[in-house]
Amino acid sequence: MQNPARYTITAALPYTNGPIHIGHLAGVYVPADIYARFLRLQNKDVVYICGSDEHGVAISMKARKEGITPQQVIDKYHHIIKKSFEDFGISFDHYSRTSANIHHQTASDFFKKLYEAGKFEEETTEQLFDPEANQFLADRFVIGTCPKCGNEEAYGDQCEKCGSTLSPTDLINPKSTISGATPVLKQTKHWFLPLNEYSDFLKEWILKGHAKDWKTNVLGQVKSWIDDGLKPRAVTRDLDWGIDVPVEGATGKKLYVWFDAPIGYISATKEWAQLNGKNWEPYWKDQDTKLVHFIGKDNIVFHCVIFPAMLKAEGSYILPDNVPANEFLNLEGQKLSTSKNWAVWLHEYLEDFPGKQDSLRYALTAAAPETKDNDFTWKDFQARNNNELAAIFGNFINRVVVLTHKYYNGLVPTPNAFTTEDLAVLEELKAYPDVIASTIERYRFREASQEMMNVARLGNKYLADQEPWKAVKTDPERVKTQLFVALQVASALAVLAEPFLPHAAQKLNDMLQLGQKDWNFLKSDVLLEPGHQINAAAILFEQIDDAQIERQMEKLDASKVSDAAAAEVAELKPETTFEKFSEMDLRVGTILAAEKMPKAKKLLVLQVDTGLDVRTIVSGIAEHFEPEAIVGKQVMVLANLAPRAIRGVESQGMLLLSSDAEGKLHFMVPENAVPNGSTIS
Numbered sequence: 001m002q003n004p005a006r007y008t009i010t011a012a013l014p015y016t017n018g019p020i021h022i023g024h025l026a027g028v029y030v031p032a033d034i035y036a037r038f039l040r041l042q043n044k045d046v047v048y049i050c051g052s053d054e055h056g057v058a059i060s061m062k063a064r065k066e067g068i069t070p071q072q073v074i075d076k077y078h079h080i081i082k083k084s085f086e087d088f089g090i091s092f093d094h095y096s097r098t099s100a101n102i103h104h105q106t107a108s109d110f111f112k113k114l115y116e117a118g119k120f121e122e123e124t125t126e127q128l129f130d131p132e133a134n135q136f137l138a139d140r141f142v143i144g145t146c147p148k149c150g151n152e153e154a155y156g157d158q159c160e161k162c163g164s165t166l167s168p169t170d171l172i173n174p175k176s177t178i179s180g181a182t183p184v185l186k187q188t189k190h191w192f193l194p195l196n197e198y199s200d201f202l203k204e205w206i207l208k209g210h211a212k213d214w215k216t217n218v219l220g221q222v223k224s225w226i227d228d229g230l231k232p233r234a235v236t237r238d239l240d241w242g243i244d245v246p247v248e249g250a251t252g253k254k255l256y257v258w259f260d261a262p263i264g265y266i267s268a269t270k271e272w273a274q275l276n277g278k279n280w281e282p283y284w285k286d287q288d289t290k291l292v293h294f295i296g297k298d299n300i301v302f303h304c305v306i307f308p309a310m311l312k313a314e315g316s317y318i319l320p321d322n323v324p325a326n327e328f329l330n331l332e333g334q335k336l337s338t339s340k341n342w343a344v345w346l347h348e349y350l351e352d353f354p355g356k357q358d359s360l361r362y363a364l365t366a367a368a369p370e371t372k373d374n375d376f377t378w379k380d381f382q383a384r385n386n387n388e389l390a391a392i393f394g395n396f397i398n399r400v401v402v403l404t405h406k407y408y409n410g411l412v413p414t415p416n417a418f419t420t421e422d423l424a425v426l427e428e429l430k431a432y433p434d435v436i437a438s439t440i441e442r443y444r445f446r447e448a449s450q451e452m453m454n455v456a457r458l459g460n461k462y463l464a465d466q467e468p469w470k471a472v473k474t475d476p477e478r479v480k481t482q483l484f485v486a487l488q489v490a491s492a493l494a495v496l497a498e499p500f501l502p503h504a505a506q507k508l509n510d511m512l513q514l515g516q517k518d519w520n521f522l523k524s525d526v527l528l529e530p531g532h533q534i535n536a537a538a539i540l541f542e543q544i545d546d547a548q549i550e551r552q553m554e555k556l557d558a559s560k561v562s563d564a565a566a567a568e569v570a571e572l573k574p575e576t577t578f579e580k581f582s583e584m585d586l587r588v589g590t591i592l593a594a595e596k597m598p599k600a601k602k603l604l605v606l607q608v609d610t611g612l613d614v615r616t617i618v619s620g621i622a623e624h625f626e627p628e629a630i631v632g633k634q635v636m637v638l639a640n641l642a643p644r645a646i647r648g649v650e651s652q653g654m655l656l657l658s659s660d661a662e663g664k665l666h667f668m669v670p671e672n673a674v675p676n677g678s679t680i681s
Contacts, residue, residue: 004288010291013052014052019081022331098260105267114193122190138238193310266280358500359385389504396459589677592608596622639653
């Protein structure tokens with residue numbers, strides 16, 4: 001689309017069943033943020049939208065595993081995710097959540113419009129039902145043997161070993177993950193979107209209309225789905241968590257999460273518009289709006305087949321202009337695994353590397369899995385920071401600012417005659433904005449980041465070749481021109497780097513006292529006028545030492561050890577006697593307050609009502625639970641354990657928890673609430 005009036009940029013809604021890791025950042029949020037920042041620098045009308053995806057089976061499974069409610073799960077992770085994005089510098093115009101009332105209403109209205117227009121097929125089918133749990137089983141609540149590769153731990157929607165898409169009824173020897181029971185088939189009514197009716201539309205719109213400008217991996221997946229024959233897809237499910245199906249005869253049924261979730265982009269835009277006094281409709285219904293979805297490759301079918309079919313069926317919305325999906329990022333040669341803790345979590349990175357948001361942004365962009373799966377290694381991260389950001393970009397800026405203060409008290413010098421070398425640098429500098437803009441507009445962010453770094457290389461090489469610190473002794477007038485030229489390069493970097501290195505760009509902007517500049521600033525013949533006062537130098541990128549990298553590798557090694565240990569059942573402890581066991585006083589208590597112990601990563605200090613008293617218990621569970629998430633939870637307490645001092649705090653008991661195969665802790669709680677002080681026998 002040439003010269004759109006506005007841009008609507010969406011980034012895939014993260015599931016609130018865990019924190020954000022570097023795979024999410026590299027695949028979706030960093031490239032989307034680069035694109036949004038670039039467009040804002042061009043003074044485009046942009047809304048960059050995201051939010052937490054808080055419905056679906058993943059949330060229910062997490063709640064069951066942790067012994068809490070789905071609402072507690074989404075509240076916990078929504079705040080962790082949102083804060084991580086804010087601290088990292090992802091510049092969403094609005095970050096919403098699908099549990100918001102405005103989303104429930106928007107999704108319900110969307111469904112009702114299609115329902116009333118006769119766009120759905122109503123069908124009664126046989127689905128797997130757990131007779132012990134007395135509920136229908138959504139795909140992720142079923143596990144069994146994959147009919148294609150024999151993997152005995154395939155889920156009801158996908159085999160993670162061979163990648164095949166499945167239905168729960170495809171599985172051999174299926175079992176319920178809720179009770180372990182063998183499910184039975186039971187009839188249930190659902191509504192389906194007949195995707196087969198949209199095959200011709202999708203072929204014309206994507207495979208012909210976007211054959212030249214969409215990524216080959218996206219086109220390939222879409223073609224594969226269409227060639228296999230599109231089938232009606234359920235838009236409702238039998239679940240106890242999600243958005244109620246808003247029609248009669250749908251009691252106990254919820255909107256399918258992949259019908260509900262992409263509508264979250266629309267509801268989040270509505271919420272943003274309400275908060276900012278704007279009209280949301282042009283961003284979704286005006287043909288002069290360019291809609292771009294940033295996603296990972298696992299979401300291609302939903303954004304390029306299902307959601308466009310939904311929008312087409314509704315009839316009043318624009319379709320995406322592009323869906324630049326990335327492939328997957330691996331970590332140290334292995335597939336990222338949240339269950340095995342083989343990941344770099346964003347909130348932990350921000351704690352371990354304070355002030356180094358741009359270092360991670362740059363490393364992830366330089367290794368972006370744009371056309372194929374790529375690998376992140378800590379050594380590469382260190383090399384990118386030390387050898388490129390610090391040694392090239394940072395070194396150049398430090399030199400030019402320090403020398404300007406040393407020779408001219410921070411005033412931009414008036415140049416004398418330009419040499420061939422000076423003119424060559426200035427001419428090359430003028431070409432970079434168009435090169436970088438063109439590359440970003442084609443969603444080639446890895447290449448664009450390297451072109452930006454080439455500007456820093458240009459400046460660094462120029463200073464190294466000219467050696468003004470030597471020339472000042474023999475030809476001080478020549479140095480004025482050298483530093484004037486170098487300052488022009490530095491000024492360009494303050495703008496060119498902003499999409500990629502926003503924190504460093506702001507520091508550089510402050511050093512040069514540029515004020516807020518846009519992309520048009522780069523067209524000026526002179527970026528920093530003679531006589532302009534600049535501030536003192538500040539370090540843009542600090543070196544990352546080997547010890548910091550070794551600590552991160554030790555973390556990953558610990559994950560390997562814990563994973564291996566989890567594969568083995570713990571040996572039985574030595575035999576004890578009934579008399580010894582009966583000496584333990586086990587009671588039910590309620591956590592009244594919880595806080596982290598200062599300077600102790602694993603410890604929480606709890607105030608627990610045991611029914612006998614309110615006592616302090618120090619527990620090593622801080623890496624498994626957020627303090628605010630466990631207040632009000634009933635727990636099992638060993639109440640007559642002898643008190644002991646832990647880091648200066650007297651602990652007056654012990655909590656009883658279980659550990660699963662993944663090494664995660666779970667509270668042992670009564671099935672129903674009981675009075676505090678109730679004994680356990």
